[in-house]
Amino acid sequence: MLQNSKYLNKKKVFDLIHDDYHYAKVLNSFGIDFYKHYDENLNDLCVSKGISFGKLLGYRNSLHESNSLAHEYLKSSPINLVIEFLKDNHNYFIKNKLPYLHNLINNLNDNNQTNFSKDLKFIFPIFFEDFVEHIYEEENYFFKYIYELFNAEQGRVNTTSLIFMMKSFSINKILNDHINEDSEMAGIRGITKNYSYKNIQDLHLKVIFQELKEFDEELSVHSYIENKILFPKAFKLEKKVSKILDNIAFHN
Ligand SMILES: [Fe+2]
Numbered sequence: 546m547l548q549n550s551k552y553l554n555k556k557k558v559f560d561l562i563h564d565d566y567h568y569a570k571v572l573n574s575f576g577i578d579f580y581k582h583y584d585e586n587l588n589d590l591c592v593s594k595g596i597s598f599g600k601l602l603g604y605r606n607s608l609h610e611s612n613s614l615a616h617e618y619l620k621s622s623p624i625n626l627v628i629e630f631l632k633d634n635h636n637y638f639i640k641n642k643l644p645y646l647h648n649l650i651n652n653l654n655d656n657n658q659t660n661f662s663k664d665l666k667f668i669f670p671i672f673f674e675d676f677v678e679h680i681y682e683e684e685n686y687f688f689k690y691i692y693e694l695f696n697a698e699q700g701r702v703n704t705t706s707l708i709f710m711m712k713s714f715s716i717n718k719i720l721n722d723h724i725n726e727d728s729e730m731a732g733i734r735g736i737t738k739n740y741s742y743k744n745i746q747d748l749h750l751k752v753i754f755q756e757l758k759e760f761d762e763e764l765s766v767h768s769y770i771e772n773k774i775l776f777p778k779a780f781k782l783e784k785k786v787s788k789i790l791d792n793i794a795f796h797n
């Protein structure tokens with residue numbers, strides 16, 4: 546929820562983040578750990594850290610612009626643009642979102658009464674590693690294969706490598722694996738009881754639950770684009786390129 550800036554700069558960091566957890570991320574981007582400054586007001590914090598209050602607000606306003614337009618646009622975009630969009634998403638997850646979450650979880654106090662801290666510190670690095678592997682496989686095998694098909698359709702056919710790839714790849718199998726891998730977040734969802742933070746008193750932990758929930762939602766959108774936009778396009782493209790290869794074989 547965006548708030549009036551006059552009122553905002555007088556607010557204590559604790560209240561600010563209690564009302565809008567995104568400010569924790571904003572402060573983190575300016576090198577500030579929110580949980581070390583609960584009692585300071587935002588204006589004093591900006592002055593002591595030499596940060597422009599306007600820039601901070603600007604960054605908050607730029608977060609989470611609607612993605613629904615992007616989906617509509619992607620449905621009618623060529624497949625290479627869909628891949629570039631997904632790679633941008635991967636980059637954001639790996640270089641921005643997940644390191645931020647990792648840092649928040651690592652710095653969580655162990656002495657709250659629940660086991661959340663211990664459990665999250667255990668499960669999150671495992672999830673992170675699996676997730677990086679998932680992305681690595683997508684970009685280095687599946688996306689590369691699609692690019693090879695795309696180039697062939699554009700007339701840049703490398704017949705030998707293409708035939709080899711088409712024999713070793715099955716888009717159907719990749720799609721099935723992909724749908725099943727959607728459970729990667731299941732462990733974290735289970736531990737956090739579906740990110741239910743209503744009864745959590747500790748603000749640091751509450752921010753983590755909210756960020757995890759948001760990440761899970763972003764991941765669902767990402768998977769939707771892969772399963773419902775990229776895969777159908779890849780199936781069509783593969784069929785088209787099979788025909789091109791049949792034609793080349795026929796004329797040789
Ligand atoms: Fe992906």
Ligand SMILES: [Fe+2]
Binds near residue numbers: 679683723768771
């Ligand atoms: Fe994926």
